[in-house]
Amino acid sequence: MNDADVDLNLLVALDILLAEGSVTGAARRLGLSTSAMSRTLTRLRSATGDPLLVRAGRGLVPTPRAAELRDRVHELSRDVRAVLRPQINDVDMAGHESTFVIRASEAFMEFLSGRVVAAVSQAAPRVRLRFVSKPDKDARPLREGLIDLEIGLLGTSAPEIRTQFLFHDKYVGVVRIGHPLLAGTGVTPERYAACKHVVASREGNVTEPIDDALEKLGLRRTIMVVVPGFPDAMRIARQSDLVALVPRSCLGNSMVNDDPAMSNLGSFELPLPMPEFKISAMWHPRMDADPAHRWLRDTVMSVCRAAYPRR
Template identity: 30%
Template sequence: MNISKVDLNLLVYLDVLLREGSVTKAANQLSITQPAMSNGLRRLRDLFKDPLLVRTSRGMTPTKRAIELQPIIRDVLSKLETTIKPEIEFSPLNSSRTFRIMASDYAESTLLMEVIRRLTTEAPNVSLDLITPSDVTFHDVEHGKVDMAINRFEELPLSFHQKVVWYDTFSCVTNRRNPLIEDFSLENYLGAKHIWVSKTGFGVGVGIDPKEVQKLGWVDAELTKIGKKRNIRVFTRHYHVALQLAKAQNIIATLPSKAASLYLDDSEVKILPPPFDIPPIALKIAWSPLLHHDAGHIWLRRLIVNVGAELTQ
């Protein structure tokens, strides 16, 4: 097929159609009539020799071919838009932009507290809208509705850009009056009561079944490898809750060391190394290719990475 005979506006139509999953919504997004969008879909079907979107009980559903095309089309349009629009420098001191960041409780309390402190002098009018992992989906990040996600990810869509902020080890936190600290052996660790903190992924969370060890995360996965299991009495999604409980009661919180270090100067808390090996975890930034070349986004990414590097020195 000769590319010169292809109406490139059709690629824009396809990008919006696949993002919105509706002819009506896509037409509204592009400020064209619904018949015009329907005609565009018909021409796209002729161009790709595929229905692309089919009506099912869940509404308009993309075909396998459409799913394969979506990241390719989006990448092409993103690069084209970056190429043709004038380059605008980002001025942190003069900007009043709001960045929406999905961040885990762990990232908020350890990394973003320092980032916010830096913003007060480097970008005093820039605002951060911090949202939790359960508030968003991968699609929100992919579509640029969320500027970036900062968390510990097991898997990310291939289209995402990502960068490691730091690697963190694990520590155990408990009340300084807990008699176990005198002999913090694996046997005594397993005999104690524990509080579990969620690793928090995208989307709405669900309850935890203590019997499903494989879903409990890094700490319990490593215990399983040596044929052991801990006695979890409390499940929470908040590190500060875990730390407060560990401080107040004879219960152990095993969590990333940077979170544990928030209580390093607390005389009522004892921080100990785990009595078994747990591999380090990576805190990462992930963002959409749609925002990869945005000047403000680039500035904020660099700031976050630099702060992360300073906090690990």
């Protein structure tokens, strides 16, 4: 194949075929008929000298050569789209239409997601936001363009990921209003450890850093309930005598707020020193220069810093 015979449309088609594993699915994504997509697959087989997708029961499976090419083809296809897209140095967000996918920590979703939605809706009414859960710190969704922005604790193993500090957070204790722990002269390590506790852990772990600090004093908590997330722990603490440990950001930017979910729930500083942790925004470097993405980052940063001014 000489340079004049190169058809970049085949590269895009191959990327989608390998992603879908289906001629029908690829045709739907490309807006083509199934027969036209089948002809494209025939051309790809001729160009690569490999069957690429072969029948297995009712579906298609990739050949070893196709599996080997999948990631490389996806990266090349993405680069081709970027090169052939006009460079825009500025964008009118009031008329801009797009969807941003944000992967966020529970603390962010609990308190700040509504503020971000309000800010985005006011300035860019045609921009849609899709929030997804953050089960881990895997950088692949950012690398593959499945996630536009991630918010939470740093920890990704991908050195190229860009980061921007948003605010400091720390753990606090929460109990129902009227809980005996809130009465008296203050919360001591002994009084705290003597209570029964609810722990938030997606993996089901019951040991947290505060347990190590308590152990040094010869103290130990009694864990009665383990739940998947912090909102669940707060809900149980509000309706029982159990004590929960949650990020300060779950409570808002003041100990008293108008959120109905926070009614009948009080908070207290932990009786043992616990380090603060940083909440950051993370994105892939290919989005650095994109004006709409840059606007989204700035909007998220403004919301966070308004809620939690730097000390």
